[in-house]
Amino acid sequence: MTNEQKALNLLGLATRAGKLISGEDLTLKQVRSQQAKVVLIAKDASENTQKKISDKCQYYNIPYTVQYSKAELSQAIGKGRTIICLTDSGFAKKIRELLSI
Template sequence: MNIDKILNLLGLAQRAGSLSSGDFIVEKSIKKKEPKLILLAADCASNNEKKYIQLAEIHHIPLRKIADKEALGRAIGKEVRVVVAVQDDGFAKALLKEIDQ
C-alpha cells in the first residue's frame, strides 16, 4: 500500500467533487447508498469503527482503514477527518486497487 499515492488520489477526488466527509454527512450518504467506498481513519474511536463497519456491511459498501485522522483531513484540504465517502466509481476502484496491493 502506497499511502502517499492513496492520499494524492483522495485530494484529486476532493477537487473533483467526488468525496463527502464528516460523520453526519457520510452516515446520511451511506443510508442513501451513494458511496462506492468508505475510508476510515486507522486511529478512530472504536464506537465509530463499529458503527461504520456495520453500516458498510448492511449497505454492501466496501470499507477500508487507512492513515490517521490528521493525514486523512490534510489529504482533502480539511481539518481532522475520521471518515470519508468516495462517491465516484472510478476513484473508488483506483483507491481500492492501491489499498489492496
C-alpha cells in the same frame, strides 16, 4: 511513492473534483442511500465511531478501510476529518486497487 501515498493524493484530487464526502453524518447518509462507493475510516477514530461506520458499510455491502490516521486523511483533503467516502466509481475503483480493499 507507495500505493498508500498515491491513494492519499487521489483523495485530494477527488476532493477538488467534488466527488468526496467527509464527516460522519454525511458519510452515513451516503452509505444509507448507497451513493458511497468506498469509505475510509481513520484508525484513530473512536471505537464507537469505527464500529458504527463499519457495521453500516457491511450491512449495505460498501467496501471500507481503516488504515490512515486522522492527520493523514485530514492533510490529504485539506480539512480535519475522521470519516470520508468517495461517491465516484472511478476514484473508488482506483483507491480500492491501490489499497487492495
